[in-house]
């Protein structure tokens with residue numbers, strides 16, 4: 001009997017990375033802590049719970065779009081590819097594609113180590129023919145993951161509208177790094193949340209059950225635990241709203257009163273109502289997103305949406321021969 005193993009490449013951020021970035025973000029005005037720090041074990045669990053709330057449509061709608069077009073995606077991409085998934089999380093969406101795509105290897109990458117490990121093992125068990133290389137890293141570091149030369153084309157899969165976490169210039173930089181990763185003739189299959197009415201967007205980030213609020217506030221719990229901070233969870237509130245001028249949902253943690261917080265030995269004074277900006281989630285029109293992708297070196301191959309025009313899935317490709 002051969003024991004199935006999956007390769008695990010660990011580039012997990014160290015406690016020093018967390019401390020340095022959190023302290024730098026808290027010294028800034030406006031204060032800002034990057035959303036990648038949401039995803040400790042509890043944060044990853046809460047994110048999965050968000051995707052099950054009735055208000056948070058992106059996950060459900062994207063799955064529906066992927067299911068409806070999986071056969072066409074496989075036909076356009078072909079089999080035997082090397083499939084890379086930055087921010088793979090629970091590896092739920094890729095299952096829809098695996099049978100049709102029949103890639104030679106699958107490389108899920110995620111910042112949340114245990115979550116990724118469990119998810120990658122489950123995928124490997126479910127698809128015994130598939131070689132799985134799990135890489136624990138924040139997806140801005142994709143170039144550092146060792147990938148052996150594949151037979152077929154390289155395909156990056158970036159679902160969930162995680163691209164929305166970058167501001168547009170950084171999104172172009174990230175897409176350009178993906179273009180370099182997949183190489184000439186490589187593909188990117190990417191989910192992008194669409195611009196729509198404010199009420200729908202605001203509701204998706206303010207679910208009635210308070211799961212998104214718990215997800216946002218968990219960042220403070222994590223900082224308390226990992227950086228020895230003393231955030232009083234009763235004195236902070238979740239705030240999320242669509243900033244239409246900038247085309248993005250903003251999430252903040254708002255201080256309900258004037259208070260001083262100690263973080264890693266440093267004191268931070270917050271005024272009543274002052275916020276820590278914790279996430280941007282940009283929304284795009286179809287042409288607008290294709291414009292970004294084009295600036296990053298991709299050409300649009302196909303785009304699919306649901307009937308209500310809530311969410312888009314783009315298939316992009318780099319030119320066959322280098323520029």
Ligand code: AVJ
Pocket residue numbers: 050058160161162163164165204205212279280281
């Ligand atoms: C994982 C970044 C795509 O922006 O919708 C969900 C994260 N934050 N609810 C998003 C999130 C609050 C999500 N992304």
